[in-house]
Amino acid sequence: MAEENKVTLHGLWASPFVKRVELALKVKGIPYDYVEEDLKNKSPLLLKYNPVHKKVPVLVHNGTPICESLVILEYIDETWTDVGPRLLPQDPYKRAQVRFWSSFLQQQLLHTLFAVIKSDGEAQENAVKELFEKLKVLEEGIKSFADGISVIDHENVGLLDIVLLSMFGPYKVQEQVIGFKVIDPEKFPLLFSWLSALLELPVVKEGLPPHEKLVGFLKYIRQNALNSAAV
Amino acid sequence: MAEENKVTLHGLWASPFVKRVELALKVKGIPYDYVEEDLKNKSPLLLKYNPVHKKVPVLVHNGTPICESLVILEYIDETWTDVGPRLLPQDPYKRAQVRFWSSFLQQQLLHTLFAVIKSDGEAQENAVKELFEKLKVLEEGIKSFADGISVIDHENVGLLDIVLLSMFGPYKVQEQVIGFKVIDPEKFPLLFSWLSALLELPVVKEGLPPHEKLVGFLKYIRQNALNSAAV
Incomplete structure (x- = not known):
């Protein structure tokens, strides 16, 4: 089960965009691993996961990367529908x-x-x-x-x-x-x-x-x- | 029924953003009225409906305005769920x-x-x-x-x-x-x-x-x- 729902966030401590994803995961109560990236020396994983923008945050869910903070927030809300509160209203x-x-x-x-x-x-x-x-x-x-x-x-x-x-x-x-x-x-x-x-x-x-x-x-x-x- | 689902699009013939909404309504098969706006002389209705950006497109659904083309496209897909094809995949x-x-x-x-x-x-x-x-x-x-x-x-x-x-x-x-x-x-x-x-x-x-x-x-x-x- 743990392997089936492995979530890793690639981030940077001061990034407002990363903070969005961190807070969403915490509000929903989704356990995750965190990898701090060094933007002056981007990791091969980051470049592989986000070849278009080469930026954090990247959320890796069961090996699949999702990029762009607002896209990630909607993904979290639509994937973990039964976990924690909804991030968007229903209406x-x-x-x-x-x-x-x-x-x-x-x-x-x-x-x-x-x-x-x-x-x-x-x-x-x-x-x-x-x-x-x-x-x-x-x-x-x-x-x-x-x-x-x-x-x-x-x-x-x-x-x-x-x-x-x-x-x-x-x-x-x-x-x-x-x-x-x-x-x-x-x-x-x-x-x-x-x-x-x-x-x-x-x-x-x-x-x-x-x-x-x-x-x-x-x-x-x-x-x-x-x-x-x-x- | 017609009154209950009244849809009006405020647009401009050359706007790529308006074209998005027009095409979405046509793909879904949603009947609508169209109002061509003159951006050099914005109508009081446009200013009332979109006081933040004062721009087209504005979709007015049963009297309620929705602004910003990408927001409108998601609104259309989430409101007319049983009409025409879905604009976004389910997954x-x-x-x-x-x-x-x-x-x-x-x-x-x-x-x-x-x-x-x-x-x-x-x-x-x-x-x-x-x-x-x-x-x-x-x-x-x-x-x-x-x-x-x-x-x-x-x-x-x-x-x-x-x-x-x-x-x-x-x-x-x-x-x-x-x-x-x-x-x-x-x-x-x-x-x-x-x-x-x-x-x-x-x-x-x-x-x-x-x-x-x-x-x-x-x-x-x-x-x-x-x-x-x-x-």
Whole structure:
């Protein structure tokens, strides 16, 4: 039985995309092995499993690799249907809302958040302005959420919660590195309370990367980007 | 009954994203009304239905709007489960493959294809090189397709076929506008035969935009981009 359902996750401790898969496996209660990859020296296995993108996360299930974090989350939900809570609601419209907002977070917010972390001066001011505009769209959007598409009115952590957490779970780390508030409870009260509710859950708390280690990593990313921009 | 299942698509005749939804509705055999939008003068309804992106396509089902083409395709498949063929396979791994390659087409190839159409000289040479590299990845990928994830070994048009068609269905138009072959049967024999098989299907043929009208539209897009680049 163990051999029949062998699950291995190839990851990287600081990757928000890997964090999504880790949290999904934990929420569902699926046992797995973890292999930490070194992106400067990619393992032959990683290159074999993900020849298209050569990136983590890769989930290997009974020898078959599945790549791309959002694809993996849907795979997990559709494969382990009877294990743990469902990551997506059953209703097609609610599923559409989960996918719509996950795609918004992934395609609109993630890039802008990293632009803020990697810049300073006027470039950072512009990036912050854009980030706040997009967070405002999300804040408005939360009012339109159907019942049960997020932890706000649903007891279990679902796909949309996982995508939000992968980006803003470590918001205190991000704020420490850039030196100002992003998830401001005055500006974005609904987003702040959604995130706070998630961060109180033991499965979420335990999965966050160590604060100081992530501060060091983001400072390194930021400094590297600033040095390149200055050349 | 008609009122209970009212479906309206807000679209734009030349949009590859709208074409996806149109084709999905036709493949499934779902009757719908169509509203052509004018993106220079967006209708109040479009702004109301898609306040986040303000873009087509929007599918309105019994008064409820669903946005983003890939989200809409999954919604259609999950809502009309007993009407027409399924757009996604049943097997979770095959579903993952469909989503992985759809995402590759959408995120890697679409942008590069438009970069080729909108440039000339050295910029175009670089874009063409990148496009051909990505098409080669797709060509290799086709060999790894699980049985039944595309029309290649499946009688029905599915989600991945629809995404491919939305981008390269009008490849003869694209080749006429840029003046050289993209879907070259010598370079990409598997892709060429996949696309050719799709283009022989009546439901696909009937749905292509008129050749000369699309040539005119793409030439206009190309010329506009070249003029902006020259300023």
